[in-house]
Amino acid sequence: MVQATVALHHRLSLQVSFPDLLIDLLYIPQSLPSSIFICSYFQHIGDGRLIKRRIRDGKGEFPMDCPLQDSRLCVHYKGMLLDEKKIVFYDTKVDNDGEPLEFSLGEGLVPEGFEMCVRLMLPEEVSHVTCLPDYAYDKFTRPDNVSEGAYVEWVIELLGFEMKKDWTGMDFRAIMNDVENTKSTGNRLFKEGKFALAKAKYDKVLHEFNHVNPQDDEEGKEFANTRNLLNLNVVACYLKMGDCRKSIETCNKVLDANPVHVKALYRRGMAYMETGDFEEARRDFKRMMSIDKSSEVNAKAALLKLKQTEQAALNFPSRYALICWPRSEELEGLTSNYPNRFKVYYVLNQILRCGPPPMNKAMAALKLWDMNQI
Missing domain, CATH: 3.30.70 (Alpha-Beta Plaits)
Known part of the structure; x- marks a missing residue:
């Protein structure tokens, strides 16, 4: 349940509860003179720690014309500290030679709160955003003049956005080139430690793969290999995020299609080791060596780590x-x-x-x- 507050010129306010997570509220009391009108209305997003107030309407219909899906955006914005002085720490119209900021959604290029709000904006809309530290710069690279734990405000103007092209009408080679670009973005996010964002990139391609039909054996082989690699990238994300059970389930998808996939056996073995299923892990590592002799180095290193993990578990008191x-x-x-x-x-x-x-x-x-x- 989300609380929405509507501020009126005559200092009255209306508290309304909605079951929706995203609110676009407009209320005009019939009993008030026409000169009394709403000066602003708010969207309390998620748990209410992020507040978006529209100060200029955009063009289009909410939310259908918002960049809800990953898109390329063009914005002007001004960032201020939420204190008495309202210190401006960045303004694209001043600090960026007057040029707007261009970035792609879903790639961790702006703070989480910034991205959450701009996804709910219409073209040419201007909104004022109040953001708590954990949605602002505590989990993102901070500007030099923004301290840890700082509450911030952004004034954001969405100049426009470009939706990513879908695969309709594209030939197989063009689709696979697009897949490679998305996979590369996911790999970069993974290296930056943004595992959830990386996983979202891989998942999106895997979902779209349901509508791809290779035309011959060569395309079919490339398609299957790419799908397996994407699934294994998802496994790597799950492991980093601590979700070992989903790691194992995803490895099983790969192994169902290719029972001798060495990389899938390795990552499933690592997941089993994390869950304490030591015998299952040992079985996967030994199977690796029986399938591919070139994997012996990795398999033996994994078996050594498994032995150390088993010993460490025995050395701990039996119950915590x-x-x-x-x-x-x-x-x-x-x-x-x-x-x-x-x-x-x-x-x-x-x-x-x-x-x-x-x-x-x-x-x-x-x-x-x-x-x-x-």
Whole structure:
């Protein structure tokens, strides 16, 4: 549920609740004189920590004419610190020789809050955005004059945008060239540690692949190899994001199509090792060597790491406990990610969870417990 506030000239306000996450609200009281009108209206986005206020209407119909999908955007913007002095830390009309900023959505090129809001803008719209630090520059490269934890305001003008071309009417070679460009962008995002954004790039291509029909055996082989590589890139993202179960499921898709795919066996083995399924991991690493002798170096290194991981697990006390309340989605995910090493105990209104590391990365204090006393 999202709260929307409409500010009126006569200092009255209307509080309205909506089930939608994105709100475009306009309210004109019939009982007021025509000279009394709404001076602004707000969009509280997501959890309300990001507020977008439109100060000039754009052209088109909301939200159909907004750049909801990844597009190439052209904007002017001014960034200010949210303090009494309203210090301007960047203005494209001043600091960029008057040239607008051009960037592509979905590539981590602007702060998260900036991108979330500009996706909801119409061409020629001007909006004022108030943003908390975690959506602004705490997780993004900060300008020199913006300190850590700074609250910011942006005034954004969307000059226009260009939608990415779809594959309709394109031949196979043109499609594969476009795939390579998108994959390269995903690879760059992965190297920058933006794993969710990288995964979104790979997922988008995989989804579009459902509508591609290779015309001969050569195209079919290239198509299948590319799809497998994209799936394995998704696996790498899942591993970095700590979702081992989905890593294994995605590896299985590749291995169902090609049971002797060495790279898929390797990454599935690494995922099994993370979940504590040591025998499954060992089986995958040994199978690698039986299929391809050139993979022995990687397989033996993985088996050595597996041995060290097993020994480390034995050296830890048999049980750890995490207490957390209220219920947390991140903690809930640990149960499925580590089914053989992680148990759930409910104690009154607290959740008691037991298992050895790496579960200690969860969002709660880690304590050693004697489970026999419970």
